[in-house]
Amino acid sequence: MKFRKALFPFTFALALGGSLLLTGCDNNPANSNQAKLSTVNVQVFETNPLNYTVKVALPARVVASQIAEIRPQVGGIILKREFAESSNVTEGQSLYQIDPAIYQANYDSAMASVASAEASAKIAHLTMNRYKDLLKTKSISQQEFDKAAADAMQADASVLVAKANLNTAKVNLGYTKVYSPIDGYIGKSNVTEGALVSAGQSTAMAIVQKLDPIYIDMTQTATIFEKNEKERNQIYVPNEKVEIFFNDSRKYEYDGHIIFSDKNVNETTGTVILRAQFPNPNAEILPGMFLKPLLTLGNIENAILVPQKGITSDAAGNYTAIVAIPVPADQELTFIKETLLARLPKQDSESGMKENEQKAEQEALAIIKAHKESDKKDTPFYYFEKRNDVKVYAGISGYWIVTSGINAGEKVVISGLLNLSSIPNLNTPVYRTFANIVADPQSLTQEQLDTLIENSVK
Missing domain, CATH: 2.40.420.20 (conserved putative lor/sdh protein from methanococcus maripaludis s2 fold)
Structure with a gap:
């Protein structure tokens, strides 16, 4: 100078x-x-x-915006895997075919049971109607008519039970086709053709993750988070956005925004979670990545x-x-x-x-x-x-x-x-x-x- x-x-x-x-x-x-x-x-x-x-760099971890762990709802042998590993799948797309033979047989049996129950119910109603006319001429006793009426009602109930069993058999048969519940990316398959799976097993057959949009979970100490909340609109004017920079100093082309701030403090680390959402059309950001995003809290005008x-x-x-x-x-x-x-x-x-x-x-x-x-x-x-x-x-x-x-x-x-x-x-x-x-x-x-x-x- x-x-x-x-x-x-x-x-x-x-x-x-x-x-x-x-x-x-x-x-x-x-x-x-x-x-x-x-x-x-x-x-x-x-x-x-x-x-x-007002900017702050925070440690963060990438998580998918939706995660679906694919598990079988019926047991059986895997006949076919119907998707390519490490690819994108759509909601409703078939992923696995479980051997449907036994479930098809159960379905057919249930259909026959419904037909049998309906036939029995028809006979019971015909008998009750005949007894109704005979009761008028005192050809039968009241007790005999009451029994015929009860038999008809019991037959109707048997039809309902048979139809419920048919519906269960139909659902189980449908479960032999395993579909994706969401749009997203599916990684490797944990089962192959010929593998035996069981309903509600602990190991997922595959995992589907929605990557667009993607979530960034940032951690911040509770004391600093509380301080920032108190200073909002007093020290600085809120204008929140989140930026990401890669290891080569390249800035990610899209900015994110905070969608929620967790009010629970981790007892071990004394931190809270701030979740940001980013567009991720090209899947550049993947779940599990550790990043250090830049959080802009707002501006102090005429500082x-x-x-x-x-x-x-x-x-x-x-x-x-x-x-x-x-x-x-x-x-x-x-x-x-x-x-x-x-x-x-x-x-x-x-x-x-x-x-x-x-x-x-x-x-x-x-x-x-x-x-x-x-x-x-x-x-x-x-x-x-x-x-x-x-x-x-x-x-x-x-x-x-x-x-x-x-x-x-x-x-x-x-x-x-x-x-x-x-x-x-x-x-x-x-x-x-x-x-x-x-x-x-x-x-x-x-x-x-x-x-x-x-x-x-x-």
Whole structure:
């Protein structure tokens, strides 16, 4: 950085003819008849309002959006595998054929049972109808008619049982064809033709996984997750998206989005799961892969970033900073006069106080006159102001993200703080100190910030 002459010129001291002494750093009130105007050489950082994107890289594992473990619902011998391993299958596509012979026989037997039951029911109803006419002529007893009616009802029930058995046999026969319940990718088959399978076996015959869309399960510590939730809409404006970068630094062409955040904390790891969904038309992302996606939580608009060397902390742990404040041109006389007057010995008499007023005003006018005649006449006077209420959000690559206490466009002292640290109270006129800014202010551009963010999450 190119250095230049101090913005607050020392040359005007000569114009005072020795009546004003400029000191490199004077932190004691004047105790003589000569006022002292303290100055310190510093370098500053000029803040700019920037757009800070809150990003975090998280470990993650890829899982299929749907998983179907193919298991037989009836037992038997596998007659045929009807799909190509490591291929895509569609919902309803036949995968296996189990030997249907015994199930076909059971189905045929059940159909015969239904026919037999229906025939028996027909005879029972005919008998009941004949008995109904005979009952009218008192040719049979009431007891005989009641028995015939009960036999007819029992025959109807037998028909229902036979039909239920037929339906079961039909279902079991249908189960000898094993279909895919979803669209997806099917890997290797765990059984071959001739293998014996049983209903509800623990080992899947094959697994079908839906890969488009694909899920990315990210893990984040519960404390950080809770912190981010509290800061949502307070510190940053939510604008969530998820990006993936491959090992060769190539960015995946599609962005993902969060579909849910698990509210259960893993007792062992103290983490929660955040699930993102990505389009995966070309199956570039496969289940089981371990990735480190980049999660964007949102944006801090008009963020203020300050070098960490310009932010200190006091004994109570509060963040503080010292800012170089320009004196408005129309207030220079009043401001400098007030500073000089505070450093003159106090007078009890009215004449003494008036003498101090006149002396301070004369010296202030001399300072201003000398400044206007210098080659830095267009540069304002700067004084130091200590900020004790600085709030920071987070740090990134040597910078603090300041949320309050420092405003855009202000010049924060980043070099020369040691000379200012021993001054009791910069914010009072008696200890007020002026700044000699000895170099062009440093600053941070949006492009530089974006690079810092990118590098911090790699």
